[in-house]
Amino acid sequence: MDKAQILIASNRGPVSFSVSDDGALESRRGGGGLVSGMISVATEIDGLWVCAALSDADRRAAEEAPEARLDRVHDLDGMRVHMLDIPRRTFDGAYTGVANSTLWFVQHMLYDIPNKPVFGSHFRRLWEDYTAYNNAFAEALVSGAADGARVAVQDYHLALVPRILRARRPDLRIAHFSHTPWAPPEYFRMLPGHVARELLEGMLGADRLGFLSPRWADAFLRCCAEILRAEVDLVRRTVEYGGRVISVGVHALGADEAGLNESAAEPAVAARRETLEEVVGDTRLIVRVDRTELSKNIVRGLEAYRELLTAHPEWRGRVTHLAFAYPSRGDVPEYREYTDAVLRVAKEINEEFATAEWTPLVLEVNDDYPRSLASFQLADVLLVNPVRDGMNLVAKEGPVLSKRDSVLVLSREAGAADELGEHALLVNPYDTVETAEALHRALSMDPVERRARREGLREAAVALPPRKWFQDQLRSLG
């Protein structure tokens, strides 16, 4: 197999597999912000994407075609995909135990502090899994990379990879990009000391580190200064550690306008639009589209809608809220409880306000990408209210596709607020009354202001398209 000049490594890859009724493997596009952002780039690069097999069907696919060309599995040219079949228990410990139940919670500051986290001996075993999983990725990259190749390692799953890679292959040029927020040192240091150090030192094995917002880059730098006692320059954003200088960059990933327009022109989207138009009738439409994810703050979003209908009864019968909350990380107990809470609050709202002619809230929990795109087109208001979010691509994709000059009600705690804040209605995500008032203002806004805001949003949303975002990172490696 040819060695690659450009390599991407991420836990979730650009394709995932399922087994159809007749036992054959079917492939589909992987989900989530990271994959959406990178897939348009991958079609144009002759390289290698190393990712993990996430399910039994993925494992079977990995066995049948260890290094499939992406065009064979998903109608895309360019990259080969190498799905790693990591032993199940190791994978679960690394992905569910450490990455999703610990690192994600730390970076999004999601812990219910009086009770969690507890870092006991169980966590020490999970940490061994995480280390083994990072080693497996590094191994695949070591053997797949050409001399002097550039490697773009993605996200918190793979924080240890840059350091292992540098030790094994000093010829490589290594970037690591974080798609999450980064916690301030006062929060980050709750991790066991050796874990906090290994994570930071692991990432500092790279030549270049990337973040989505200056807020996250600066928090990372402060962690390096406090925990590693590294020499940090907060103005030039550099870290001096272990005799090397590592530069830290901010690359605010934007929406892929051409790709979105192409997907939105598919007949499936027009069909979903018709169905949604029937559901919504002549009422105004508030849309939200998220994974059912603790950080997305769906419950408070629904509470804000309840508050809107209570404080502004004139909207009863005149507005519909479509909330798409796609399943996510069902192996983490907190996510299952959260999904139950979302369903419960949604039911309460309909019980309280629905009439024979009007359903105030339509909550859908099954994944349907064309339907999400159709809802962006039809929305009068798009609600994006995470308690903390690396970027949030929904906030950028919605304005690109809107056919009705939709107004964006956006949490100030999303990375996207850096670029979109001026044109959106910014809210404190914890304040359901403020959020309800922003929804009211958005619904009542005159067409001239809506148009102006929407134009501003669109322009800011596409300022750094994925292709350029990725090229910038590669270029920064020299």
Ligand code: G6P
């Ligand atoms: C975020 C992370 C990605 C991840 C995605 C979906 O966007 O930054 O790395 O792939 O969530 O999460 P999942 O656990 O389903 O891959």
